[in-house]
Amino acid sequence: MAQQQEVMQKVVDILRPFVKSPDALSAVSMETSILKDLKVNSARLVDIVLEIEDQFGIAVSDEAADKVKTVGDAVSLIMKNAA
């Protein structure tokens, strides 16, 4: 659980520069939708996937990237790939 929280915090840090309203991150949870709640558009989502690859040293396939809708999806993807 501690590792999950650590990964989640890193994901939030990755998202921060791409979120136009910092307030949107104040109540972030695993259920927060990256596109809808954080209003991140699909161009930024490409940058976010590249940043996740860099920071966690993993490769994210197109299929896996397409399934990332929420913060929790990103955390699960990272934990599965890092395992």
Next chain:
Amino acid sequence: MRRVGDDVVDLDEPAIAASHLSARFVARVCAEPELEALAAAADRKRRLWSLFAAKEAAYKAVARGEPAPPFAHRRFVVSGDLESVRYGEQSLSLRVSIDGACVHAVVWSGALQPIAEAGRVHPLETPGAAARRLLESCLGGDGLEVVRPARPGSWDGFGPPVVLRAGRPLDITVSLSHDGRFAGFAASSP
């Protein structure tokens, strides 16, 4: 089913200022046949975001079917003349308009070109409201309402927009989009 999709990109958005210089971003977005033309383009930024908008518009057109396919930009292959987009066995027509910093891509199936327009988001107006205003103005205004029915499993829980007149759906296929200072729409001809 008539397939229509559109997408708007604001070329002056600071967040995309350097994306065309990132080899990894380009490789993630572009298909192999697009890379050579992009490398040779006089204005690589305009070319990359024209391709990007075309792919987003094409996905919206394709995703009207059930279930929506997974989205990977590089699986949508834009022709060198920017007049068509291929996705698997499907080929869709494409029109890319660039007005200053506003890139507007429109994709459709069939022979009839959709009506489409892009413009600035007014102050005190949400980008979504701007896209609806442009559409309603073009379709002739009064009594029109644009709604998005629930669609579980989609990125925001809602499906493509539907235009109602006096509460009844019109027989047109509509796409709305916005980015930065701009909004746009495309609609199949009534």
